[in-house]
Amino acid sequence: MRKFFLKVIIFLCSTFNSVVKSEDKFIIIQSTTSIRDSGFYEHIQKKFVEDHDFEIKVVAVGTGQAIKNAEKCDADILFVHHKPSELKFVRNGFGVYRKDVMYNEFVLIGPKEDPANIRNFKKIKLALEKIRNKKKNFVTRGDQSGTHKKELELWQQINQEIPNNFENWYIETGAGMGSSLNIAVNKNAYILSDQSTWLTFGNKKNHKILLKNDPPLINTYGIIPINPENCPKAKNDKAEIFIKWLTSKEGQMQINSLQKNGTQLFFSFYAF
Numbered sequence: 001m002r003k004f005f006l007k008v009i010i011f012l013c014s015t016f017n018s019v020v021k022s023e024d025k026f027i028i029i030q031s032t033t034s035i036r037d038s039g040f041y042e043h044i045q046k047k048f049v050e051d052h053d054f055e056i057k058v059v060a061v062g063t064g065q066a067i068k069n070a071e072k073c074d075a076d077i078l079f080v081h082h083k084p085s086e087l088k089f090v091r092n093g094f095g096v097y098r099k100d101v102m103y104n105e106f107v108l109i110g111p112k113e114d115p116a117n118i119r120n121f122k123k124i125k126l127a128l129e130k131i132r133n134k135k136k137n138f139v140t141r142g143d144q145s146g147t148h149k150k151e152l153e154l155w156q157q158i159n160q161e162i163p164n165n166f167e168n169w170y171i172e173t174g175a176g177m178g179s180s181l182n183i184a185v186n187k188n189a190y191i192l193s194d195q196s197t198w199l200t201f202g203n204k205k206n207h208k209i210l211l212k213n214d215p216p217l218i219n220t221y222g223i224i225p226i227n228p229e230n231c232p233k234a235k236n237d238k239a240e241i242f243i244k245w246l247t248s249k250e251g252q253m254q255i256n257s258l259q260k261n262g263t264q265l266f267f268s269f270y271a272f
Helices: 002-023 033-037 040-048 063-071 083-091 124-134 146-157 177-186 195-200 236-246 249-257
Strands: 026-032 055-061 077-080 099-111 138-140 170-172 190-194 207-211 218-225
Touching: 026 033, 026 063, 026 236, 033 040, 033 055, 033 177, 033 195, 040 055, 040 236, 040 249, 055 063, 063 077, 063 083, 063 146, 077 083, 077 236, 083 146, 083 218, 099 124, 099 195, 099 249, 124 146, 124 207, 138 177, 146 190, 177 190, 177 195, 190 195, 218 236, 236 249
Parallel strands: 026 055, 026 077, 138 170, 138 190
Antiparallel strands: 077 218, 099 190, 099 207, 099 218
């Protein structure tokens, strides 16, 4: 009987060590869906694992949910795209620091027939104001994602109350970018999207980009290592290795090389 219990203890110890070792082979990134859906992680991980002994595992949700998950210590890194929320996350002690990594832009998508007649507008605020005044269908994610937060900021900047779901033309999905784009296409509606998601989206039908290249639409992605003082199990050493690589010349070159149909999806933040 004693030998039996000894074998059980040895088995449990070896199983525990094996689990610990396997968990040590990766870091967890709480990420916005737009980075994952673009194929970004598959693209960079191939190069990253060549010279490092661990991989990255990604939990992709809206920015708001990613922040909540990271606050619960379900992450080693937070990688999202709403700077005010990111800075608050760091101020509240959940992150060590925030660092810019890359950017692209938000774009206004709409049906080719353009019922609000905004195709020649150069300013997003004027386009949104006209869509609202004409009460033409507009889809909002309504999920506190980075894209949703940007949209709310734009409504506020044109000195108008934020539309609500009781207005028939303003359609709240409570869903991710892909699902919301599908609804916008089916409802013949306008929608704000990050450009990388739109370029990789398959169900465009008669929708297209109607407005881009306006400075308020710049979309910056920031990365934050989780604070080990708040989350003792956070793999801070490995997080720092990944962040240092991603913001290095090699990592930034990988960012710039990701394309869809000849169009660059993200732009490096640092010049070397």
